Amino acid sequence: MLKLATKTATALALLFAAPAASAQATDYRARLPQDEVIYFLLPDRFENGDTANDRGGLKGGPATTGFDPIAKGYYHGGDLKGLTKRLDYIQSLGATALWVGPVFKNKAVQGGPGQQSAGYHGYWITDFTQVDPHLGTNADFDALVKAAHARGMKVYMDIIINHTADVIQYRECGGKTDCTYRSRAGYPYQRKGGVAGRAINPGFVGDGVQTAENFARLTDPAFAYTPLVPAAERTVKVPAWLNDPIYYHNRGNTTFLNESSTMGDFVGLDDLMTEHPKVVEGMIQIYGDWIDRYGIDGFRIDTARHVNPEFWQAFVPAMQARAKAKGIPNFHIFGEVAYETLDVGSLAKYTQVDKLPGVLDFATRQAILETVTAKQQPDAWDKLTLGDSLYAGGYDTAVTLPTFVSNHDAGRLATYLRKALPQASDDEVLKRVALAHAMLLTLRGVPTIYSGDEQGFVGDGNDQDSREDMFASKVAVYNDNRLLGTTATTAVANFGQDHPLFREIAMLSKLRTVTPALTRGSTVLRARSDTPGLTAISRIDPTTGAEVLLAFNSATQPLTRQVEVGTAATAAATLAGSGCGRVAAPGSLTVTLPPLGYAVCALKATR
DSSP states (O other), X not given: OOOOOHHHHHHHHHHHHSOOOGGGOSSGGGSOGGGOOEEEEOGGGTOOSOGGGTTTTOOSSHHHXXXXXXXXXXXXXXXXXXXXXXXXXXXXXXXXXXXXXXXXXXXXEEOXXXXXXXXXXXXXXXXXXXXXXXXXXXXXXXXXXXXXXHTTOEEEEEEOOSBOOSOOEEGGGTTOSOOOOOOXXXXXXXXXXXXXSOBOSTTOOOTTSOOHHHHTTOOXXXXXXXXXXXXXXXXXXXXXXXXXXXXXXXXXXXXXXXXXXXXXXXTTBOBBOTTSHHHHHHHHHHHHHHHHHHOOOEEEETTGGGSOHHHHHHHHHHHHXXXXXXXXXXXXXXXXXXXXXXXHHHHHHHHHTSOOSOBXXXXXXXHHHHHHTTOOOTTHHHHHHHHGGGSTTTHHHHTTSEEESOBTTTBOHHHHHHHHOTTOOHHHHHHHHHHHHHHHTTSSSEEEEETTGGGTOOOSSSGGGGOOOSSOOOOHHHHTOOOSSOSOOTTSOOOOSOSXXXXXXXXXXXXXXXXXXXXXXXXXXXXXXXXXXXXXXXXXXXXXXXXXXXXXXXXXXXXXXXXXXXXXXXXXXXXXXXXXXXXXXXXXXXXXXXXXXXXXXXXXXXX
């Protein structure tokens, strides 16, 4: 089991008794994005506070209501009242901000025969103005935000702009959702159904001229496919303008490459024509209204890389202005740009070209994943740290990027560990998960904890297989998982605070939020290895210059090494982990780390 050394506990007691840093300001609005520790959850999978809304007010079986607590792809009953009830648990973990999965009203069930599943995850929106009845009401959301704010916790909404639920069908596909993408060259806007088709949309010069005058000439949406909307769904979307197919690309499924990346349907979901001025105006109004009504603190933007850059260049400043007018000076916006790679440039271009303020930091996740699975690429940490300069604003932007090791799409870290190291014992996997969270909670960026990781959840894969219930689950493929650090399963509620990972994460979260070097500090790479072994990084307090050395051992053998530090350092105090030794000479600190261990060392300097 993981445990704190006595000297670590003593150092932490002294640290937590010290005057609170700026990250602990009484006014939570004053905190910068990098001051937060985020806790991410899907409301349906967290806690059921009101069983009366389990079926979302619908009648019938799972195929109609979407509610089936034994099926991993359906609603299980979690809701906003349940989440509000568990805020004390989340805050006890050390989280200062909530990232709540989408709460908007969804199409309850969609998919063809044998492919059906429910909108429990929130990404199949029909009504952008109200909470999904399975999750509660707008009043329940208001109560959640107010309760969180009363605790000094921020609330980030997960929003979707790229698409809506799958309502539009295409005549040429016979009702199927796997319609092949049809390009602008092969199916231009001014011809119906291809270059040989009859003339339509005269004078429309293409989506590159994004003016109201030009788009007024786009009146027929049947340039690539002939869109059809079933009679029962012709008015299902809210606001009402979303029901008109002219505001969608209607070109078939994306291949996630080239032109189709921003213009194709995401697995059949209706892809909004975000080049259209009406769509830009409409989305600004929709999401600005959520800021105005509830005073939320930020947006995580789903599928951000599948929207054209010009949209973000208009949308982001509008949201920032709405937030500022509401008295929210540090509104945090970050887009999902899913690239499982160490190529920082793939992420950074969305801050340079699209002008997104930030993105989910898949590169840091990849570096941590490779390190703890003993699969790191050559110069992985050099690529990562040097890559921070590529973001618009450089390191000042990099330090605001949400970092993570697990989430509801990419899967849980423990899943990757068990697949990469099938011979590893549960105790070893537990230590590797703890090491990864130590890295997550001390490196630059905004650490984001995925609900269940703190209880040793392991998952079976990505997507549905990583979305276990925190309350007692009835899903067999969740309940047969062998959790880490506990004899419990997901068949019982997992909200205890004695799990070794919960304790470790809580300790590190609290340490982070009272240590400016860890929230706002610069980064200096001190040591790294292309094989399992030492990775050492210094974080430097931007105001005082105080140095905190982070040392991680990804090997299964202990190590003792000299690590470069600032020459003014005379001694080191262990803030977390173990192994901060003596300063052997000016600029050199001895660290002694156990297998798969770490140390957070506060350096004392001569004055």
